[in-house]
Amino acid sequence: MSANNKEELNKLAAGSQTKHSSSTSDDTAQQQQPAPPPPSTQPKQIPAKPSPPSATAAASAATTTTPPKPSLASSPAKTQPEPPPFEKGLVEQLKNKFGDIVKVVFIKPLRIKIQVEPQDIVGVASFLRDSMGFDHAESVAGTDYPKDNQIEVVYHLGSYSREELAAHILWLTARTNKDDARLPTLINIYKSVEYHERECYEMLGVYFEGHPRNERFLLPEDWADIPPLRKDFRIKGR
Amino acid sequence: MKKELLSPTNFNVLASKLSDVLVKVLDSPLGYAINWGRIWSLWPVHLETACCSVEFGAASGPRYDVERFGIIEAFGSLRQCDLIVVQGTVTRKMAPRLRMVYDQMPEPKYVIAMGACAITGGLYIDSYNVLPGVDGIVPVDVYVPGCPPRPETLIQGCMLLQEKIKRSKIR
Amino acid sequence: MTSIEEKFEESKRLGLQIVKESEEDRLMTLSVGPQHPGSGHFRFVIKVDGDYIVYCDPDPGYVHRGEEKMCEYRNVIQNIPHLERPVIHDSANITYSYSLAVEELVGIEVPRRGQFIRAIASELNRQVYTLYWLAIYGIFLGHSTMFMWPTGDREVIIDLLEALTGARVTHAYNIPGGVRNDMPEGFRDRCLSQIRYLQKRFKEYEDIFYNNPLFRQRTEGVAVLSKEDAIKLGVTGSVVRASSVPFDVRKAEPYDIYNEIDFKVQYMKTGDCFARSYVPLLDMQESCYIIEQLLDKMPASGEVRAKLQPNPKGPPGESYRRVESGRGALGYYIVSDGTPKPYRVKISVGSFRNMLALPYLLVGQRLADMPAVYWSLNYWPVEADR
Numbered sequence: 001m002s003a004n005n006k007e008e009l010n011k012l013a014a015g016s017q018t019k020h021s022s023s024t025s026d027d028t029a030q031q032q033q034p035a036p037p038p039p040s041t042q043p044k045q046i047p048a049k050p051s052p053p054s055a056t057a058a059a060s061a062a063t064t065t066t067p068p069k070p071s072l073a074s075s076p077a078k079t080q081p082e083p084p085p086f087e088k089g090l091v092e093q094l095k096n097k098f099g100d101i102v103k104v105v106f107i108k109p110l111r112i113k114i115q116v117e118p119q120d121i122v123g124v125a126s127f128l129r130d131s132m133g134f135d136h137a138e139s140v141a142g143t144d145y146p147k148d149n150q151i152e153v154v155y156h157l158g159s160y161s162r163e164e165l166a167a168h169i170l171w172l173t174a175r176t177n178k179d180d181a182r183l184p185t186l187i188n189i190y191k192s193v194e195y196h197e198r199e200c201y202e203m204l205g206v207y208f209e210g211h212p213r214n215e216r217f218l219l220p221e222d223w224a225d226i227p228p229l230r231k232d233f234r235i236k237g238r
Numbered sequence: 239m240k241k242e243l244l245s246p247t248n249f250n251v252l253a254s255k256l257s258d259v260l261v262k263v264l265d266s267p268l269g270y271a272i273n274w275g276r277i278w279s280l281w282p283v284h285l286e287t288a289c290c291s292v293e294f295g296a297a298s299g300p301r302y303d304v305e306r307f308g309i310i311e312a313f314g315s316l317r318q319c320d321l322i323v324v325q326g327t328v329t330r331k332m333a334p335r336l337r338m339v340y341d342q343m344p345e346p347k348y349v350i351a352m353g354a355c356a357i358t359g360g361l362y363i364d365s366y367n368v369l370p371g372v373d374g375i376v377p378v379d380v381y382v383p384g385c386p387p388r389p390e391t392l393i394q395g396c397m398l399l400q401e402k403i404k405r406s407k408i409r
Numbered sequence: 410m411t412s413i414e415e416k417f418e419e420s421k422r423l424g425l426q427i428v429k430e431s432e433e434d435r436l437m438t439l440s441v442g443p444q445h446p447g448s449g450h451f452r453f454v455i456k457v458d459g460d461y462i463v464y465c466d467p468d469p470g471y472v473h474r475g476e477e478k479m480c481e482y483r484n485v486i487q488n489i490p491h492l493e494r495p496v497i498h499d500s501a502n503i504t505y506s507y508s509l510a511v512e513e514l515v516g517i518e519v520p521r522r523g524q525f526i527r528a529i530a531s532e533l534n535r536q537v538y539t540l541y542w543l544a545i546y547g548i549f550l551g552h553s554t555m556f557m558w559p560t561g562d563r564e565v566i567i568d569l570l571e572a573l574t575g576a577r578v579t580h581a582y583n584i585p586g587g588v589r590n591d592m593p594e595g596f597r598d599r600c601l602s603q604i605r606y607l608q609k610r611f612k613e614y615e616d617i618f619y620n621n622p623l624f625r626q627r628t629e630g631v632a633v634l635s636k637e638d639a640i641k642l643g644v645t646g647s648v649v650r651a652s653s654v655p656f657d658v659r660k661a662e663p664y665d666i667y668n669e670i671d672f673k674v675q676y677m678k679t680g681d682c683f684a685r686s687y688v689p690l691l692d693m694q695e696s697c698y699i700i701e702q703l704l705d706k707m708p709a710s711g712e713v714r715a716k717l718q719p720n721p722k723g724p725p726g727e728s729y730r731r732v733e734s735g736r737g738a739l740g741y742y743i744v745s746d747g748t749p750k751p752y753r754v755k756i757s758v759g760s761f762r763n764m765l766a767l768p769y770l771l772v773g774q775r776l777a778d779m780p781a782v783y784w785s786l787n788y789w790p791v792e793a794d795r
Contacts, residue, residue: 110662111729134644138731139757141742156729156742156757160640160654166661169729192643195765203477218470218794219367220331228366228478229753235364235482256486285444288472289791292578292709296567299544299560316444332443332450332471339444352697364482365475386497388577 083107087168090132097127105173111112113171118183125155125189133162134170137186140196142204144231150175151204151230153183155193176206178230185211203229243349270316277400278308281319285339288326290353290386297389304389309396321348321399322376326386327355327362328369340374340376348403351378351396361385410523428696434537436463441779443471451790453767454635461778465768473794485511485721494757495758495792497578501527501534501570502734503792504583509664509730510741511585511626515723520712523587529600529703530582531572531732532696537737539689542787546619546686549780555618562610572596579786585721587714597704604697611694619687632770633783635680644766645759646737647692647787650676651684652776658733670702682778685785689735698745713752718735720749736787738759760793 083091085108092115094102101120105113118126128134134157140156155172159165176183185208186193197208197216205227207214216223226233256362286294297304300351305311309321315337328336340347354360359370371380379402383397413517441618450471456464476495480488492507493500504588505527512519519527540559547555567577572593573581614699618624639652649656657674659667677684677692691738725747731740746754763786770782 113727138643138645138738138740138762139742139755141753141755141757143744145424145755155431156740158643160649160656166656171729190643191641192762192765195761199761218473220329220470222330225366228475233366233478234364235478283444287452288450288474289494291450292498293539295544296564298558299564301561303566327472327474329471331473335471337441344527361494362474362479365479367473367475378487386578 004080021053030190082108086164087112090168090170093132094124095126097215098124098133110167111169111171113173115175118174121172122184122186122189125172125186128157128170128172129189133159133161133165135161136192137190137196138169140193140200142200142206142229144178144204145175146178146231148175149178151178151181151206153200153204153206155190157190158164170227181206181211184209187211203227205230240332243401266309273404273406276320277403279350280309280321280396280399281313282309282321282323283316283339283343284338285316285322286325287328287332287336287355288355288398290356293389294323294325295391295394301395302389304393304396307393307396308400309393316343319343321350323350323352323392324342324356324372324376324378327360328372328393329376330369331367332373333369336372337375344400348379348399349376350380350382350392350399352382352392352395353387354383357381357383401403425635439459439776442659443515449786450794451665455557455771455776455779461773462771462774462776462779465771467764467767469794471794472791474795477754477756480751482750484749485515485585485751486717488754489584490579492756493579493581495756495795496538496734496736496789498536499538499579499735500578501530501583502538502732503721503739504581505531506690506730506734506739506741507743508583508585509732510728510743511721513728513730514720514726514743515585517586517715517717517721519587519665519715522711523713523715524706525593525703525707526573526588526615526713527583528665528667528670529700529707530588532660532700532703533566533573533600534580534689535696535735536693537563537570539693542689542735542784542789544617546784548636549784550624551563551795552621552624555614558610558614558617563607564608568602569596569603572599575654584714586713586717587669588623589714591713591768600700600704604700608697609763611690614690616752619690625683627778627781628686628785630679631682631778632774632785633679633681634685634766637681638769639766642765642769644737644763645732645784646735646763647688648766648785650674651688652680653678658731658738662731664732665732666703666706670699670704682781682785685787688789722747731757734759736789736792737763756795758792758795760788760790760795763788764793 002133013115017088019074022212084107087109091104091107091112091114098120101116102124103115105115114124137159138156138158141156143154145152152174153176157170159168172185181204184207187197187208187210195217198213198215200206201208201214202217202219219228296302320343320395322340324336328387340349349372351357355362355368356372359368362368363370368373380395380399382391384391387395435454438453438454438456440452443450452471454466454468455462467599476492479491481777487528489504489507493504496503508527534696540563544556544559544563546716547559570580571577574582574589575598634648634652636654639649640655644654653676655676658664659672660674670709672695675688675695677688723745727742727747729740729742732737733739738757739759740752740757742755742757743751746752766786769784770786771779774782
């Protein structure tokens with residue numbers, strides 16, 4: 001049984017990798033698909049420069065501290081936030097490799113949020129694991145944005161093997177259209193996302209292409225409603 | 239006449255009548271003895287439904303020691319058990335299993351609903367996956383309120399159940 | 410009575426097919442739980458070949474109460490009581506990281522004395538949790554004394570916490586902005602004497618439980634999780650520390666006043682069941698030293714709680730903060746859209762991450778080792794289901 005699973009997994013892994021390599025060549029063809037709305041309508045997709053323009057990051061960015069182990073005592077700085085040098089270095093490493101594929105949403109002390117298109121996520125994730133040392137995923141969280149008709153999936157990536165990265169969490173996010181929510185799975189890169197992605201599938205209805213088991217996990221077997229963490233699912237009486 | 243009376247069918251009827259009379263005569267002392275046996279050996283099923291199991295564990299611990307009141311520590315095999323303590327929230331996934339466990343237990347069996355969630359749904363009344371109380375699934379004998387109930391409250395609930403058994407008539 | 414050979418002959422004569430025993434037939438599928446002394450609120454389906462486990466599939470969700478959805482209907486303060494229910498015996502820690510995340514979003518600074526008391530409550534709660542875990546481990550291995558001792562010693566810390574917070578297990582004490590109320594009079598001396606008592610008891614635990622040859626035989630060398638696998642699976646807390654990864658959120662990403670505290674990250678190198686069950690005890694001993702330091706360094710007086718607005722809210726934003734709980738890193742991912750109610754709350758718990766290691770560790774083990782392996786993962790099903 002388990003052997004069969006592993007074989008399937010390997011096959012799937014090979015399939016997804018080939019798909020990824022082909023997708024880079026067919027980049028233009030994929031971009032013409034109408035699935036993602038134009039980025040100008042989305043409030044959080046714009047920032048490509050390191051200083052975050054949205055109120056999001058400005059509010060909660062802490063004061064600058066020394067990079068290896070800064071204390072996270074949150075004192076809200078209303079001034080222009082200066083991204084800490086270590087985090088900036090990490091982002092520059094990503095920027096040099098991928099260029100405009102990686103959009104930096106914000107850089108805060110110990111927290112970096114980057115956004116990629118769904119077809120690029122496998123490539124970026126394997127670079128993060130192999131060259132930058134983010135070796136496991138802490139959680140996978142999906143958020144429903146009905147205004148943009150999109151679902152955002154956040155991978156919180158952490159590191160055990162690189163000591164200077166132990167305090168850092170990198171948020172790798174991708175947005176997918178809500179009507180046909182599909183994302184390539186990261187299970188071949190991060191084994192630790194297996195149950196998290198399965199949970200995300202049943203709670204938000206995001207189908208992870210290549211995941212061996214997109215099926216029921218926490219909800220009862222006879223669940224016959226829309227995924228509960230979508231915003232159009234309302235609790236009765238509320 | 240004598241022959242008719244001793245025919246097999248009539249003899250059976252007679253014997254059953256006689257046994258009815260016997261039970262009526264012996265009812266109160268025998269019932270008392272049987273109930274006494276049931277009171278001091280209540281075996282709870284080891285079925286934890288949610289977080290109240292922590293306080294159930296504390297009640298079996300050395301400080302509260304529910305065993306001195308005749309409630310024996312939670313036990314694995316439900317074929318030997320006659321008490322379910324529904325320890326907290328019952329979700330939609332757990333509900334069929336709870337009923338299954340209840341059906342497999344031998345008669346007589348008693349149910350204690352422990353915690354606010356088991357009584358009405360408690361804090362989770364508006365959750366999409368939680369039942370508003372276990373009354374709809376199993377017949378409840380004693381309700382023990384609290385979120386979670388202190389072990390003393392649970393012990394009082396068990397003593398109320400014993401009081402109830404003492405007064406009930408055996409069939 | 411015809412013999413089996415005759416039956417086969419007859420079936421041949423009738424043209425029936427004799428089914429040969431296949432590989433699949435040899436395996437037996439067992440469903441362990443949810444009514445099972447070695448499982449609790451959790452079920453896993455295993456396949457056994459003889460008494461070797463060849464396949465394991467966890468089936469959680471029996472206590473899935475939809476916490477994350479409920480959070481979207483309440484404001485940040487109303488959320489506290491139901492958010493601590495998943496681990497009622499570690500409730501100070503699970504509200505700790507929630508408070509940190511909310512403070513980052515709203516922009517509150519906690520007074521220094523409040524930070525100390527918060528840390529003391531969380532360390533005491535870590536001991537309450539770990540002692541309960543140890544007690545259940547005793548039950549799983551049929552060691553009744555190990556159930557009775559920690560359950561009894563747990564009560565003395567529960568008394569301490571009751572004096573501090575006013576409730577036995579569900580404190581709702583660590584809240585955004587600090588703690589709910591100040592320490593009672595004479596708490597320091599009482600706390601110190603109880604800590605001394607516990608430190609004495611830990612030695613007795615080692616004698617009766619950890620040095621017990623039966624316990625050693627059941628756990629040493631069983632279900633080894635190598636360092637590479639532990640990192641790959643992303644397990645956390647005592648499980649990853651037993652596999653020689655010295656990761657502790659208190660050290661790696663010190664929150665509140667933990668960067669002023671001097672302590673070691675306890676870890677072991679073997680990665681077997683024994684290491685996974687011994688690391689929590691080392692953690693408790695380390696936690697005793699931390700509490701002593703916290704009590705010494707605490708400012709004598711001052712505010713314990715920052716004033717909040719009636720409906721605390723901040724500008725739109727996101728935060729992810731974690732603390733080291735009894736089961737490992739416990740993180741809250743909160744998205745706020747500027748209203749008092751959070752837009753999305755995701756609880757990343759250690760139990761859910763440690764569950765991934767269960768199928769990997771159980772495959773290849775004997776059925777009798779199943780309880781020892783399962784509970785050594787420091788897994789609390791209610792928390793994993795949320």
